[in-house]
Amino acid sequence: MKKFIILISLVTFFSCGSYNVIEEKGKLELGMTPEQVVNAWGKPTTIVEYETALNGHVTAYMYIQVMKSTSQVVHFKDGVVVNFMYEKNSKENNWR
Numbered sequence: 001m002k003k004f005i006i007l008i009s010l011v012t013f014f015s016c017g018s019y020n021v022i023e024e025k026g027k028l029e030l031g032m033t034p035e036q037v038v039n040a041w042g043k044p045t046t047i048v049e050y051e052t053a054l055n056g057h058v059t060a061y062m063y064i065q066v067m068k069s070t071s072q073v074v075h076f077k078d079g080v081v082v083n084f085m086y087e088k089n090s091k092e093n094n095w096r
Helices: 002-014 034-041
Strands: 046-052 056-065 070-077 080-088 092-095
Touching: 034 056, 034 070
Parallel strands: none
Antiparallel strands: 046 056, 056 070, 070 080, 080 092
């Protein structure tokens, strides 16, 4: 089940393609390197790496702010941002 959820997430984020400013943090753009993301948003709360048959190796930087009930996830493939997501209060999410 976990692999299925990851696969659905990957299909969704690879089909998206815009960028935006995410609340109170620096501007992210598709194609940024991990170093550029850290410069804009700081060190991630956690980093997850995984492999899928469809997309190969993917790295996800997760930024979690418990007190604000928010989370942001930045996905990298081949060393560049391919998508990012902002979620607030677990009721609203916005893929970019």
